[in-house]
Amino acid sequence: MSVSQSLIQSQTQKVPLLNVSGLSVQFETQLGRVRAADDVSFVLFENETLALVGETGCGKSVVASAVMNLLPQNAAVNGNIEFEGRNLLDLGEEEMAKVRGAKIAIIFQNPSLSLNPVITIGDQIAEMLQVHGKAAGRSQSIEKAAGVLQRLGLGERGQLGMYPFQFSGGMNQRVMIASALVLSPKIIIADEPTKGLDSATAAGTVREMEKMKDLSGAALLLITHDPALVQRIADRVAVMYCGEILEIGPCPEVFHEPLHPYTRALLNCLPERGMHPIPGVSPSMTNPPKGCKFHPRCPKRRAKCSQSPFMKQIKANDTETKSNERWIKCWLY
Numbered sequence: 001m002s003v004s005q006s007l008i009q010s011q012t013q014k015v016p017l018l019n020v021s022g023l024s025v026q027f028e029t030q031l032g033r034v035r036a037a038d039d040v041s042f043v044l045f046e047n048e049t050l051a052l053v054g055e056t057g058c059g060k061s062v063v064a065s066a067v068m069n070l071l072p073q074n075a076a077v078n079g080n081i082e083f084e085g086r087n088l089l090d091l092g093e094e095e096m097a098k099v100r101g102a103k104i105a106i107i108f109q110n111p112s113l114s115l116n117p118v119i120t121i122g123d124q125i126a127e128m129l130q131v132h133g134k135a136a137g138r139s140q141s142i143e144k145a146a147g148v149l150q151r152l153g154l155g156e157r158g159q160l161g162m163y164p165f166q167f168s169g170g171m172n173q174r175v176m177i178a179s180a181l182v183l184s185p186k187i188i189i190a191d192e193p194t195k196g197l198d199s200a201t202a203a204g205t206v207r208e209m210e211k212m213k214d215l216s217g218a219a220l221l222l223i224t225h226d227p228a229l230v231q232r233i234a235d236r237v238a239v240m241y242c243g244e245i246l247e248i249g250p251c252p253e254v255f256h257e258p259l260h261p262y263t264r265a266l267l268n269c270l271p272e273r274g275m276h277p278i279p280g281v282s283p284s285m286t287n288p289p290k291g292c293k294f295h296p297r298c299p300k301r302r303a304k305c306s307q308s309p310f311m312k313q314i315k316a317n318d319t320e321t322k323s324n325e326r327w328i329k330c331w332l333y
Contacts (some may be wrong), residue, residue, distance in 0.1 A: 017186055017219050018044040018067070023079035025062050025071065032286040036062040038243040040079070041311070044187065049213065049220040051230040051251070054240035055266070055282060060223045061109075063240075064191050067221070068106055069096045083187075102132045105180035105218075109192035111172040115164040122146065122160030125179050132183055148178045151215055152208060170201045170208075177212050188216065191223045202226075209233055227270055231255055236325070239263045242283050242293040245311075249326040259314065259328045262294045292331065304331045 025037040036059045044050050052060045065071050067081055069088055081088040083104065088096065100106075108114040116124055125148065126141035128134075135141035146160055152174045164172055173193065180188050193209060194202040206229055213220060213233065222234060230237060230251060237254045239247040239262065247260040258264040268276040280297035283289050289296050295305035312333055314326040 014045040014048070016043045017046055017083065018221070019080070019082040020044075020063070020067070021080045021082070023063065023066060023081065024077070025059070025066055026076045027072075028074050028076070029286075034285045035243050035288060036285060037066065040240075040243075040245055042238050042245060042248060044219050044221055046219055047217060048235045049222055049233055051222040051224060051234035051237045052240055052245075053224055053227070053230055053237060053266075056225055057282065057285070058240045059243040059285075060225075060240055061191055064106065064189050064221070064223050067189065068100060068104065069093075098132075101128055101179075101185065102134075102183045103185050104187045104189065105183065105185040106189040106191060107173075107176045107180050107193060109195045111176040112164060112169060114176060115172060117164055120161050120163060121149070121154075121167070121175055125149070125175070125182055128179060128182055134183060145178070145182060148182045149175070152178055152181075152211065154178070168201075170204045173201075173205050174208055177208055181212060181216050184216070185218055187221065188212070188218045189221045189223065192225070193222075194224065194226050194229055202229075206232055227255075227267065239266065242288055243285065244293060244329065246294065246329045247327065253326065259326065259333065260294075260330050261298045261300050261332070265297075292329075300332060302331065307331075 020043070021041050023037055023040040027034040027036060040063055042050065052063060054060055066077060067088065069091065071077060077089055079089070083099070088099065091099070122142055122145050125145035126135070126138060129141040129144055130138065135144055142160065146157070149159065154171065154174055164175070167175065190209065194205050209229070210233055222230070224230060234251045237249060237251050238245050239254070239260065241262050247254065247258070247263050254263065255267065258267055265278045267273060269278065278297060283293055283296065291306040291308050292298070295301040298305065309329050309331045311327050311329045314328055314333060
């Protein structure tokens, strides 16, 4: 039985929307084969927010691109990404185009670059409605676009005719959120929504993400390295390191009682926990360590850590955790 199947069985009261199982992504480059994702497995349930967290470069965004089938041609992909009974990796571009936006939407990390600079805000959102047949004509699609923007605080009619360069970074972020909401998808992927933003704009983005959850009712896959954002809106957390998921669990429990040494080290980097940097450097994605990829930097490493651990479910009575939804990839457990 796969890890993702076990996760579904351990949470039988919930309905899985997305089932990622054994996902591996490699890129052939001039410097060698980059192992960007290695046997990644998780499930995303209805109406929940799952945060995929880790240091920059650990493979989080690659997972998001794999779900959307937006990887470059030099990517070799294995595994399953099951949605509505189909493996998204098996779909052709025509079939996948019907899924993107309409059923699974993505908010990219740089909205100013993701938006078309020569098309007005209103037309960019309205175009999605027309392409997917969700509006009878341009006027109806503009009306629907205006309604979504109004719910996000961009309600002035004149703003529909403005261009992205006329908006601030925070306003463009709201436009991206409106684009994700307008087709009422079942899943929204937010890829580093606060990356590169100043503290005030980042705080505003967090508020917009909370509003988005309330407005849409969609499940949210949050890709981020921002623990403050995770604590505020995530239901569950999957901690990723060097292409692998090392720990999965409910957000409050993972932050209160991190189990994997890497999770503890990552949280200890936070200012409120003393800003203790993780010793050593992140491993090469072209030549990762054998066994547990964190063991060269781990203060609790032992001889067995040179062998690859497996993902194990942690029962509630094994630790202070309150649920049976904790999973960890570590020889200490």
